[in-house]
Amino acid sequence: MRVAIVGATGAVGHELLRVLEGSTLKTDDLLLYASPRSAGTTLPFGGRELTVQATPEGSIDADVILASAGGSISKALAPAWVAGGSVVIDNSSAFRLDPDVPLVVPEVNGAAALRHRGIIANPNCTTAIAAVAVAPLHRAFGVRRMIVSTYQATSGAGQKGIEELLAQTHRVLHDQPAQAEVFAHPIPFNVIPHIDTFGENGYTREEMKVVWETRKILGDDALQISCTAVRIPTLRTHAEAITLELERPATPDEARELLRQAAGVEVRDDPAGKLYPMPLTATGKYDVEVGRIRSSLVFEGGLDLFVAGDQLLKGAALNAVQIAEYLQAQGALRGRVQG
Ligand SMILES: NC(=O)C1=CN([C@@H]2O[C@H](COP(=O)(O)OP(=O)(O)OC[C@H]3O[C@@H](n4cnc5c(N)ncnc54)[C@H](OP(=O)(O)O)[C@@H]3O)[C@@H](O)[C@H]2O)C=CC1
Numbered sequence: 001m002r003v004a005i006v007g008a009t010g011a012v013g014h015e016l017l018r019v020l021e022g023s024t025l026k027t028d029d030l031l032l033y034a035s036p037r038s039a040g041t042t043l044p045f046g047g048r049e050l051t052v053q054a055t056p057e058g059s060i061d062a063d064v065i066l067a068s069a070g071g072s073i074s075k076a077l078a079p080a081w082v083a084g085g086s087v088v089i090d091n092s093s094a095f096r097l098d099p100d101v102p103l104v105v106p107e108v109n110g111a112a113a114l115r116h117r118g119i120i121a122n123p124n125c126t127t128a129i130a131a132v133a134v135a136p137l138h139r140a141f142g143v144r145r146m147i148v149s150t151y152q153a154t155s156g157a158g159q160k161g162i163e164e165l166l167a168q169t170h171r172v173l174h175d176q177p178a179q180a181e182v183f184a185h186p187i188p189f190n191v192i193p194h195i196d197t198f199g200e201n202g203y204t205r206e207e208m209k210v211v212w213e214t215r216k217i218l219g220d221d222a223l224q225i226s227c228t229a230v231r232i233p234t235l236r237t238h239a240e241a242i243t244l245e246l247e248r249p250a251t252p253d254e255a256r257e258l259l260r261q262a263a264g265v266e267v268r269d270d271p272a273g274k275l276y277p278m279p280l281t282a283t284g285k286y287d288v289e290v291g292r293i294r295s296s297l298v299f300e301g302g303l304d305l306f307v308a309g310d311q312l313l314k315g316a317a318l319n320a321v322q323i324a325e326y327l328q329a330q331g332a333l334r335g336r337v338q339g
């Protein structure tokens, strides 16, 4: 099995390398690609240093391509990768809403991946993290309406987001002005309700991704969703407050019990013991933390919860590798016959 990572030097790319090292995916050979400026640099994998190459224009000789170099690269190059016989698992938003492209969170709708035509899309990070927590509740109680407020880490904007938070914080602490480049405003000691571009309905694209992509993953176009997406000055891991109106009433105990059995979820819910989801505890974890589970004061029989999930893992790299692992476990990912 030959695996390639396109965007290996980025925030998601680094995590792809780490996740692959511990993965059950049998990787005989790993090829690393990035922009021409990274060509010749090396990254550690399996005790060796692998050399990064400039991403070629055409096909790549790999069975699986894990793409995390942005939407424009995926849009331009994925058709050639597929024509060359590779299965592409794409972290960008380029193909997520394409009806011919499965949008997959393995714990929720893994079987959809089997219907791919060469490309499988990895969801938006905020969406994937919410889906892991909400899908079991949707199956059991039927979610009618879902209201989400997010607290998104700076690494959601990639490596440059991390660098901007660190550099600006240093400047602010030394009484120097912080110049915003990556984010719309200085991010240290601030929260910014603006991620991606604003649409005509007043919602941002990040917020609408949560609406569109959650419906596709849960296979429920009737689901009513509203989201407010906010950038906060953390380095890593997105948190989300989620309110659910349910078709069939659920108690917090029923929800906790259900979520304890759910794949990819860690119930962390003992407020008296100061135990609840937080970026500090969820960072580096494969499971999404879910807690603060309580009866909604607004929707009778509904629920309020708080989740925290490492968006570079479950929101990107881990989910992508889990899709490949799922395909392999189903016998749907065989090494190509080399000609
Ligand atoms: N960060 C996150 O939390 C999440 C990100 N994603 C998606 O994953 C993708 C990558 O994001 P992220 O890792 O954060 O971004 P980064 O900015 O950290 O990394 C971007 C990567 O793309 C490479 N790249 C840039 N331009 C080119 C080019 N012209 N040709 C080939 N490679 C190029 C970069 O290489 P170089 O180092 O050489 O510039 C780098 O490896 C995006 O589509 C993003 O939307 C999805 C979910 C979550």
Ligand SMILES: N[C@@H](CC(=O)OP(=O)(O)O)C(=O)O
Residues within 6 Å of the ligand: 091, 092, 093, 123, 124, 125, 152, 153, 155, 156, 157, 195, 196, 206, 209
């Ligand atoms: N937009 C997300 C991360 C991301 O890259 O999302 P998408 O893959 O949908 O563009 C954030 O900034 O936190």
